[in-house]
Amino acid sequence: MKVGQQHFRSIWVADGKVRVIDQTRLPHEFTPVALETLDQAATAIRDMWVRGAPLIGATAAYGIAIAMDSDPSDAGLRRAVDLLMATRPTAVNLQWALEGMEVHLAILPPAERFQAAMIRAAAIADDDAAMNEAIGTHGLAIIEAIAARKAGPVNVLTHCNAGWLATVDWGTATAPIYKAHAAGIPLHVWVDETRPRNQGAHLTAWEMASHGIPHTLIVDNAGGHLMQRGEVDMVIVGTDRTTARGDVCNKIGTYLKALAAHDNGVPFYVALPSPTIDWRVQDGLAEIPIEERSGDEVSLVQGKLADGTVARLRISPEATPAANPAFDVTPARLVTGLITERGIAPASAEGLAALFPERAVR
Numbered sequence: 218m219k220v221g222q223q224h225f226r227s228i229w230v231a232d233g234k235v236r237v238i239d240q241t242r243l244p245h246e247f248t249p250v251a252l253e254t255l256d257q258a259a260t261a262i263r264d265m266w267v268r269g270a271p272l273i274g275a276t277a278a279y280g281i282a283i284a285m286d287s288d289p290s291d292a293g294l295r296r297a298v299d300l301l302m303a304t305r306p307t308a309v310n311l312q313w314a315l316e317g318m319e320v321h322l323a324i325l326p327p328a329e330r331f332q333a334a335m336i337r338a339a340a341i342a343d344d345d346a347a348m349n350e351a352i353g354t355h356g357l358a359i360i361e362a363i364a365a366r367k368a369g370p371v372n373v374l375t376h377c378n379a380g381w382l383a384t385v386d387w388g389t390a391t392a393p394i395y396k397a398h399a400a401g402i403p404l405h406v407w408v409d410e411t412r413p414r415n416q417g418a419h420l421t422a423w424e425m426a427s428h429g430i431p432h433t434l435i436v437d438n439a440g441g442h443l444m445q446r447g448e449v450d451m452v453i454v455g456t457d458r459t460t461a462r463g464d465v466c467n468k469i470g471t472y473l474k475a476l477a478a479h480d481n482g483v484p485f486y487v488a489l490p491s492p493t494i495d496w497r498v499q500d501g502l503a504e505i506p507i508e509e510r511s512g513d514e515v516s517l518v519q520g521k522l523a524d525g526t527v528a529r530l531r532i533s534p535e536a537t538p539a540a541n542p543a544f545d546v547t548p549a550r551l552v553t554g555l556i557t558e559r560g561i562a563p564a565s566a567e568g569l570a571a572l573f574p575e576r577a578v579r
């Protein structure tokens with residue numbers, strides 16, 4: 218996607234170095250940074266310079282490549298996989314990318330591992346961009362159908378950031394939005410701010426503004442009210458892990474949006490590339506590990522002061538503890554459809570198995 222006139226991906230290689238955008242600085246500063254060591258790659262994921270399930274996977278793959286440059290031994294490979302695997306627990310793309318890299322590299326002589334790892338990480342990144350573009354094409358058909366039966370813009374509500382910054386390119390939830398905008402379909406996006414880290418306010422709003430897509434920032438609690446008033450035509454969100462039977466784990470607050478959408482007859486879609494499907498688990502509530510992050514993310518809010526400096530401000534008493542579960546699970550029954558690179562599946566074991574027969578466990 219473009220930033221100004223220049224096309225960027227969220228992760229790329231230039232002058233032999235892996236580069237990412239430090240997303241903790243957006244929307245106030247656009248700051249590319251080079252990842253030069255394994256520890257830096259792990260910190261980038263853990264501290265959320267990069268975030269979003271597909272980008273976490275791609276960064277982990279490049280993290281392995283960076284590690285292979287300095288220590289391509291079996292022990293070096295094991296250490297790198299273990300360190301990166303421990304960075305964030307919920308997005309299954311991390312596990313998927315690391316397991317794939319390990320299987321691919323373990324059978325090679327150490328001297329060949331660095332180059333092979335760079336090639337495979339690049340393939341993971343390219344595949345992600347291609348899958349998301351295909352998601353955009355399938356999702357566009359849904360937006361077109363809504364546009365055909367109403368006057369005025371199609372109102373889409375999205376939660377967190379499942380945009381190009383969360384993937385390698387295009388985004389998942391935003392790919393249909395970008396395609397619809399390019400096709401000239403009038404649309405307007407309700408952007409949930411997404412407390413506590415405000416990925417909606419900081420990142421999705423920045424993406425929409427950069428692309429000239431009409432959008433409005435809302436507090437997380439406004440969605441239900443807007444749906445009751447008929448001001449939301451569809452919801453599209455991303456996911457960090459979707460189970461084989463279609464339960465959807467995504468950013469905290471997604472479940473409440475799904476409940477409100479269900480109560481108001483608003484279609485609730487989840488956009489995901491297939492590496493986000495965890496074929497090994499069925500029951501999202503029982504089986505998906507939910508990341509608990511620091512309570513500081515709840516008690517302190519980051520923003521720009523009038524003098525231009527970016528600061529973190531405390532909003533609660535020092536003595537008040539804060540809990541910070543980062544994800545929740547939306548049961549499959551509340552999901553209208555799963556928009557994948559192969560098409561739109563009902564959120565069910567049968568629906569996913571029909572699109573991915575080679576992966577489904579029988």
Ligand code: MRU
Nearest residue numbers: 268269270379383389455456468
């Ligand atoms: O904690 P984050 O910012 O990594 O959470 C991101 C999300 O919840 C996204 O919706 C999800 O990863 C899908 S990204 C295409």
